[in-house]
Amino acid sequence: RHQCARSSSVCHAPRARRARTQRRASSARAQGSASSGSSATDSCASDVHFWQHAGLGPWKICDKTALGHESGGEVIAVGEGVTNVKVGDRVAIEPGVPCGKATCNFCLTGQYNLCPTVDFYSVPPMDGTLTRYHVHPAGWLHKVPDSMSYAEIALLEPLSVCLHGTLRAELRLGMPVLITGAGPIGVVQLLCAQASGCSPIVITDLSQERLAFAKGLVPSVHTYTVDTKKEAQETAREIVELFTSVADMGVEVMPAVTMECTGVESSIAVAGYATASAGLVFVIGVGKSHINIPFMEFSTREVSLKFLFRYRDTWPRAIRLVAGGVLDIKRIVTRTFPLEQAKEAVEHSADRSTFSVKTLIIDESD
Ligand code: NAD
Ligand code: ZN
CATH class of the missing domain: 3.90.180.10 (Medium-chain alcohol dehydrogenases, catalytic domain)
Structure with missing residues (x-):
């Protein structure tokens, strides 16, 4: 099927x-x-x-x-x-x-x-x-x-996966949202975030082709091409700068929720650094059995980590x-x-x- x-x-x-x-x-x-x-x-x-x-x-x-x-x-x-x-x-x-x-x-x-x-x-x-x-x-x-x-x-x-994620992450109107990964799950998550009224939305990937595809689906989305040679903190800082500049409200804007759609360790780290304090990193991606996370970043800024298993x-x-x-x-x-x-x-x-x-x-x- x-x-x-x-x-x-x-x-x-x-x-x-x-x-x-x-x-x-x-x-x-x-x-x-x-x-x-x-x-x-x-x-x-x-x-x-x-x-x-x-x-x-x-x-x-x-x-x-x-x-x-x-x-x-x-x-x-x-x-x-x-x-x-x-x-x-x-x-x-x-x-x-x-x-x-x-x-x-x-x-x-x-x-x-x-x-x-x-x-x-x-x-x-x-x-x-x-x-x-x-x-x-x-x-x-x-x-x-x-x-x-x-x-x-x-x-x-795949829509069921992202729907379960959208509901569990409680995506809302006007919420700044970061989506990491523009594979099938990332782009379906993008459609769900758009339908939930999230704004602004930024999506990341290593592949410019996939990001261009995502932009074709949802023209209002902003894209960020990840360079894995950069440190997670630097990548996160650039993503927050992108949110801040597209919001253009004179204040720093960080994503309230990051929908993590890669399962890649470095991407989860970026999500931890980029997400607003008291925000949520919602991990859909799956990867290695053991993954290192920037623990104190999550802890001292009360960034929650939540997961999903299918639907x-x-x-x-x-x-x-x-x-x-x-x-x-x-x-x-x-x-x-x-x-x-x-x-x-x-x-x-x-x-x-x-x-x-x-x-x-x-x-x-x-
Ligand atoms: P995919 O491999 O096609 O897409 C992942 C995308 O992430 C790729 O486009 C890749 O270029 C990008 N990527 C890789 N490293 C990156 C990084 N450091 N930063 C940004 N982007 C990066 O996979 P998919 O089908 O879109 O699924 C996404 C993830 O969700 C997979 O890990 C999959 O196994 C998982 N998944 C989990 C569940 C669940 O129940 N938890 C269900 C379905 C899928
Ligand atoms: Zn049972």
């Missing part, structure tokens, strides 16, 4: 034919499959990492494992007892399926993304969704309006945002491949010498 790649992400929006359905946390494991039609998946950095390294962090691939977790498709069959979707529905696939047991405090309290035994499709031992047909628990399929394209359906997954309860809201025209998410797709060329799509995503942001894989066969 979709997979994302490090320098670019790929999403795949097949028609719902491939969704496997089963009731959410209920006894009946009704399995429905998505029907014929088309579907889409986009590729994500983690898919590319699994593909290149046969693993990611604690997860190792020991057998054949399908990639992809950003997908949608068309329902082609449903199992017994399934009532929330029917054959012919176009659906988005929420790839993380928690245990739903009464003994699981996280499932019980609605923090289901933190369920310790969540099945995440594409993380071993679960196969991913970049397949022509897929069987999925029905409760974790979300019917979408007819107006939504398969590209948009697949992109609901919870975001699909319905994300669907309303896209279907309602609030977020034009499909604009982050830079290239589309047919399902038969999924390997080329992942290679394209992984190829740092070729510009890409989000790569979409579409299956239009019946």
Whole structure:
């Protein structure tokens, strides 16, 4: 369905034919499959990492494992007892399926993304969704309006990440916000910050091409090209100078919130130095197991550090945002491949010498 790649992400929006359905946390494991039609998946950095390294962090691939977790498709069959979707529905696939047991405090309290035994499709031992047909628990399929394209359906997954971040970071009207990293997550976060009314917004990256792409998406954003040879404090000072000069209010302006979308140690350090006192560094990026942070900078200026693990309860809201025209998410797709060329799509995503942001894989066969 979709997979994302490090320098670019790929999403795949097949028609719902491939969704496997089963009731959410209920006894009946009704399995429905998505029907014929088309579907889409986009590729994500983690898919590319699994593909290149046969693993990611604690997860190792020991057998054949399908990639992809950003997908949608068309329902082609449903199992017994399934009532929330029917054959012919176009659906988005929420790839993380928690245990739903009464003994699981996280499932019980609605923090289901933190369920310790969540099945995440594409993380071993679960196969991913970049397949022509897929069987999925029905409760974790979300019917979408007819107006939504398969590209948009697949992109609901990265949007869910940034929506969860936007809500947890409490982005607000008129809030100065820094976004570090202009990859797929950074630019989706940029769209969310813009829609939240944040201003001014500055986005950073090493790549001028990615920054130009971000500027094309949101012309009001200000860009800063990171030079890793500079010290974090110097980079942070220049970013604050940029905020101050674009605000042009005769006072220093620092970002109240930094949305960290790289997972890179030096970028987190920059965020720590650049963010206003009593502000928040919200870390979406993931990286090494252990990362050094400028501890006393956070401590003495009461800069909070907060994290995110995927998403919870975001699909319905994300669907309303896209279907309602609030977020034009499909604009982050830079290239589309047919399902038969999924390997080329992942290679394209992984190829740092070729510009890409989000790569979409579409299956239009019946
Ligand atoms: P990506 O690798 O495509 O993009 C990261 C961007 O950061 C790149 O454009 C890169 O040039 C830029 N960058 C690298 N070092 C930088 C620096 N020092 N300063 C500024 N920019 C720098 O990845 P993505 O798909 O956009 O995802 C972003 C991060 O979010 C990744 O770490 C990914 O694993 C993570 N992620 C986390 C979750 C979660 O649940 N926490 C979910 C999805 C993605
Ligand atoms: Zn659970």
